Amino acid sequence: MFTIAELFDIAVQIEKRAEAAYREAAQTAESPAAASLLVWMGDQEASHGELFSKLKKESPEHTDPVTVDELQAGFIEEVMVGASFSLGDVNFRSISRLNDVLRIAIEYEEDTILFYEMLKSFVQEKENKKTIDDIINEEKQHIDKITSFLA
Numbered sequence: 001m002f003t004i005a006e007l008f009d010i011a012v013q014i015e016k017r018a019e020a021a022y023r024e025a026a027q028t029a030e031s032p033a034a035a036s037l038l039v040w041m042g043d044q045e046a047s048h049g050e051l052f053s054k055l056k057k058e059s060p061e062h063t064d065p066v067t068v069d070e071l072q073a074g075f076i077e078e079v080m081v082g083a084s085f086s087l088g089d090v091n092f093r094s095i096s097r098l099n100d101v102l103r104i105a106i107e108y109e110e111d112t113i114l115f116y117e118m119l120k121s122f123v124q125e126k127e128n129k130k131t132i133d134d135i136i137n138e139e140k141q142h143i144d145k146i147t148s149f150l151a
Contacts, residue, residue: 007119008056014112015049018042021108025101034098037149041105041142048135055128102146109142 019042026038113136120132 004059004122005056007122008052008059011052011116011119012049012056014115015045015052018108018112019045019049022105025105029098029101031098034102034149037145041145044138044142048138051131051135055131059123059125059128099150102150106143106146109139109146113139 022038022042022045026035026042029035029038116132116136116139120129120136123129123132
């Protein structure tokens with residue numbers, strides 16, 4: 001069993017890992033355009049982390065336990081132990097090709113979207129669902145921007 005607050009805590013950690021990773025990648029980027037993109041993404045992730053913290057504090061249902069099926073439970077466990085969403089464990093200094101860094105970022109963004117869609121399914125408050133939808137849309141924008149950059 002998990003509470004919604006615990007799921008929000010996971011979301012905050014996901015965003016913190018992404019922010020740190022994107023900022024590190026920006027420092028190693030040889031292209032100013034790539035560095036700018038990665039800094040922007042780090043800023044976005046910091047903002048998302050703040051929004052999830054706020055949702056946790058303001059959610060009237062934050063202590064309610066949520067019932068998860070076996071697949072969701074496995075997914076949450078992987079996130080909690082770091083098997084998924086391990087962007088923070090990537091050593092960007094060891095990746096010589098910018099395209100490889102950006103492809104890793106796309107995979108990470110896609111995984112976060114899956115987690116946030118699952119999280120949203122447990123949230124009852126309309127305004128909180130809208131906030132999560134907004135974050136999901138911004139994560140999709142990250143993928144679009146990275147994809148455009150790669151093209």
